[in-house]
Amino acid sequence: MKLLQILSEIEFKTYEAMVKVVYKDDSTTKIGELLRALPGVTTVTLASDLGKGRQVYKIKVISQKSPQEAFGALRTNALSKYSTIVGVKVADKTIEKK
Numbered sequence: 258m259k260l261l262q263i264l265s266e267i268e269f270k271t272y273e274a275m276v277k278v279v280y281k282d283d284s285t286t287k288i289g290e291l292l293r294a295l296p297g298v299t300t301v302t303l304a305s306d307l308g309k310g311r312q313v314y315k316i317k318v319i320s321q322k323s324p325q326e327a328f329g330a331l332r333t334n335a336l337s338k339y340s341t342i343v344g345v346k347v348a349d350k351t352i353e354k355k
Contacts, residue, residue, distance in 0.1 A: 271299070271355040272324045273317045276331070279344035280310055288312065291342070295334045297327065317355065324352045 280288050293301045297318045305313040320327035332345040 267321070269319050269321055270324075271317060271319050272327055273315065273353050273355050274324070274328055275304060275313055275348045275351040276316045276328070277307075277311065277313050277344075277346040277348070278335070278342060279346075280312075280342050282310075282341050288342070289314065291339050292316065292335065295331060295338070298331065324354065325349070328352065 276292075278288060278292070289301045289303060292298060292314060297320050298316060299319055300315075300317040302315040303312060304315045307313060316331070318327050318331060320330070322330065328347040332347060335342050335345050
């Protein structure tokens with residue numbers, strides 16, 4: 258079995274959801290860049306600025322996992338890797354398969 262055949266059998270799914278992020282610093286552009294650097298994240302778009310230290314992003318991820326697991330991993334990674342981010346809330350009703 259060739260590597261190309263193995264890779265073509267792997268199924269990745271793309272999901273998109275609205276994610277509220279609470280952070281310490283007042284650097285709004287930096288937060289989007291940090292989120293984009295997380296594993297599995299393909300796009301990050303600022304949807305709404307809720308005031309100092311709170312923003313809502315539209316985030317698209319690619320994963321082999323279920324949507325809840327994929328966004329759960331995003332949440333865990335964001336909180337563990339970046340001390341600036343203190344809270345991540347995924348709006349479960351906004352999750353869409355793309």
